Amino acid sequence: xTQDTFDYVIVGAGSAGAVLAARLSEDPQVSVLLLEAGxxxxxxxxxxxxxxxxxxxxxxxxxYSTTEQKQLNNRRAYWPRMKALGGCSSMNAMIYIRxxxxxxxxxxxxxxxAGWGYDDCLPFFTKAEDNARLxxxxxxxxxxxxxxxxxxxxxxxxLWVDSAASAGLKPTDDFNGSSQEGAxxxxxTCKGGRRWSTNEGYLRPARERANLTVTTDALATRIELDGDxxxxxxxxxxxxxxxxxxxxxxxLCGGAINSPQLLMLSGIGPGxxxxxxxxxTKVDLAGVGSNLQDHPVVPLxxxxxxxxxxxxxxxxxxxxxxxxRGTGPLASNVGEAGGFFTSRDGLPAPDIQVHTAxxxxxxxxxxxxxxxxxxxxxxxxxxxxxxxxxLRSTDPAWHPAIDAAYLEDQTDLDALLxxxxxxxxxxxxxxxxxxxxxxxxLPDDPTDEDLLxxxxxxxxxxxxxxxxxxxxxxxxxVVDHRLQVRGVEGLRVVDASVMPAVxxxxxxxxxxxxxxxxxxxxxxxx
Numbered sequence: 001x002t003q004d005t006f007d008y009v010i011v012g013a014g015s016a017g018a019v020l021a022a023r024l025s026e027d028p029q030v031s032v033l034l035l036e037a038g039x040x041x042x043x044x045x046x047x048x049x050x051x052x053x054x055x056x057x058x059x060x061x062x063x064y065s066t067t068e069q070k071q072l073n074n075r076r077a078y079w080p081r082m083k084a085l086g087g088c089s090s091m092n093a094m095i096y097i098r099x100x101x102x103x104x105x106x107x108x109x110x111x112x113x114a115g116w117g118y119d120d121c122l123p124f125f126t127k128a129e130d131n132a133r134l135x136x137x138x139x140x141x142x143x144x145x146x147x148x149x150x151x152x153x154x155x156x157x158x159l160w161v162d163s164a165a166s167a168g169l170k171p172t173d174d175f176n177g178s179s180q181e182g183a184x185x186x187x188x189t190c191k192g193g194r195r196w197s198t199n200e201g202y203l204r205p206a207r208e209r210a211n212l213t214v215t216t217d218a219l220a221t222r223i224e225l226d227g228d229x230x231x232x233x234x235x236x237x238x239x240x241x242x243x244x245x246x247x248x249x250x251x252l253c254g255g256a257i258n259s260p261q262l263l264m265l266s267g268i269g270p271g272x273x274x275x276x277x278x279x280x281t282k283v284d285l286a287g288v289g290s291n292l293q294d295h296p297v298v299p300l301x302x303x304x305x306x307x308x309x310x311x312x313x314x315x316x317x318x319x320x321x322x323x324x325r326g327t328g329p330l331a332s333n334v335g336e337a338g339g340f341f342t343s344r345d346g347l348p349a350p351d352i353q354v355h356t357a358x359x360x361x362x363x364x365x366x367x368x369x370x371x372x373x374x375x376x377x378x379x380x381x382x383x384x385x386x387x388x389x390x391l392r393s394t395d396p397a398w399h400p401a402i403d404a405a406y407l408e409d410q411t412d413l414d415a416l417l418x419x420x421x422x423x424x425x426x427x428x429x430x431x432x433x434x435x436x437x438x439x440x441x442l443p444d445d446p447t448d449e450d451l452l453x454x455x456x457x458x459x460x461x462x463x464x465x466x467x468x469x470x471x472x473x474x475x476x477x478v479v480d481h482r483l484q485v486r487g488v489e490g491l492r493v494v495d496a497s498v499m500p501a502v503x504x505x506x507x508x509x510x511x512x513x514x515x516x517x518x519x520x521x522x523x524x525x526x
Contacts (some may be wrong), residue, residue, distance in 0.1 A: 014087020
C-alpha cells in the first residue's frame with residue numbers, strides 16, 4: 001500500500017465486502033481500499049466443494065463459540081467463520097437460496113426499511129446472478145456470481161426428493177422462483193464443479209484495476225472519528241498499527257460478529273455496555289450488537305444399507321477426477337437436497353427448511369465417519385429468539401461474547417420439534433425406506449420427548465448469524481434504509497448484520513444482494 005488516503009475504505013473482504021469493492025471500483029474516478037483480516041483464499045480445500053468442513057478450526061477460521069446455551073443443555077455452540085478473501089462465501093456449503101418474498105416485504109413493512117421489499121430487491125439478486133439453467137423473470141444470466149446445477153449428485157439425494165414428494169411436498173426445480181415451498185435439489189454457487197465465491201466472481205477480476213487496493217492480514221481495530229464523522233480506520237498488520245483515511249465513506253463489511261464488535265470498540269453502541277468495558281461512548285446506539293438471529297438445525301441420521309456413502313468416495317482417484325474435470329463426488333456440496341414447509345397452519349411462509357446429506361453430518365462434521373449414513377437436518381428458518389454480541393475486552397483480538405439465545409422463545413422450540421417430526425416422517429417412507437437400516441441415537445419410532453432430548457443434545461448453527469446492526473426506522477435500528485449508521489456521517493454497514501430479520505433460507509445470496517443494492521445506492525447518489 002503506497003498511499004494512506006482513499007475515497008472509500010471498506011473493512012472486510014467477505015460476501016459483501018468483495019462485492020462492494022468490485023462495484024465501487026468500476027468508477028475509475030474513485031479510489032477504494034479493501035482491508036481483510038485474513039489472507040488469500042488460494043488452496044484446494046477452498047475450491048473443492050465437498051471439502052468445506054475441513055477448513056473448520058484451521059488457519060482459515062475465526063473459530064468462534066457462543067456462550068452456554070440454556071436450551072441446548074448448557075452447551076456452547078461452535079461458530080465457524082471464514083478468515084480470508086471471499087469470507088464465508090469461501091467456506092460455506094454453496095447453497096443458492098434467497099429467502100422468501102415475505103422476508104423482504106416484512107423488512108419494509110414491519111421494520112421500516114423503505115425500499116427493501118421483495119420487488120425492490122429482486123433486480124439486485126438477478127444483477128448478481130449468472131445462472132447456468134434458469135432465466136427471467138426470477139433469475140439473471142451474465143452477472144459475476146455463477147450459479148449452476150451441481151455437477152455431482154448422490155443417488156440418496158434423488159431418493160429423498162422422491163420420498164418428500166410421496167409424503168406430500170411438491171417437487172420443485174427452483175426454490176427461488178414463484179414459490180419457495182416444496183422439495184428438490186439445491187443449486188450451488190459453483191462454476192464447472194468448483195466453488196465460485198465473491199472472491200472469484202467479483203474481487204479477482206477487479207484487482208486488475210489501478211484504483212482498487214486490497215490489503216490482507218489487516219485486523220481493523222477502530223474507526224477514526226472527527227466529531228460525528230467517520231474519517232478513517234486503524235488496523236494492525238505485521239505487528240504494527242496503521243491508520244488509513246477515507247475522504248468519502250468508511251464501510252463495515254465484517255458480518256454479524258465483526259461489524260458490531262468494531263462499532264463498539266470505536267465507541268459506537270449501547271452506552272451502558274461500553275462503560276462496563278471501559279470504552280468512552282461517542283454515539284449511544286442501543287441496537288448495536290442486539291437482535292442477533294441464527295438458524296438452528298437439528299441433524300437426524302440413519303445408518304444406510306445397499307448403497308454408497310459420500311464419505312467413502314473421498315479418495316485420491318476422485319480428487320484427480322475433480323482436479324481434471326470438476327466432476328465426481330468431490331464436486332458435491334454435501335448438502336445436496338432439501339425442502340421447505342410450514343410447521344403449523346396459518347403461517348405466511350415456510351418456517352422449516354430441510355438440508356440432506358448422503359453421509360453422516362453432525363457436530364459440524366468433525367467426527368470421522370465409520371459407517372455409511374444419511375442425514376436429514378430440520379432447520380428453523382423463521383426465528384423468534386433474539387441474542388446478542390457483546391465485548392469481553394477492549395482488545396480487538398479478543399473474541400466477543402456471542403449469545404445466540406437458541407430456542408429461548410418457546411415458539412422456536414415448538415416449531416423445530418414439529419419440523420423434526422415431519423422430516424423424520426418424510427425420510428422414513430417412500431423411496432428412502434429401503435436404504436435405511438436403523439436411526440442414529442434415536443429409537444425406530446421416537447416420541448416427542450425423544451426428539452426434544454435429541455434437539456437439546458445435537459442442535460447446532462447453520463452458520464447464518466444476522467441482524468446485529470439492523471436497519472429500519474425504529475429506536476433500536478442501527479442503520480437507516482441507506483445503511484448509514486445513525487448519528488455518524490460517512491459510515492455505513494453493508495453485510496448480513498443489517499438484515500432486520502433472518503431470511504427464510506441460506507444467507508449468502510441475500511448478503512450479496514445487500515451489497516449490490518448498497519453499491520447502486522452509493523454510486524447513484526454520489
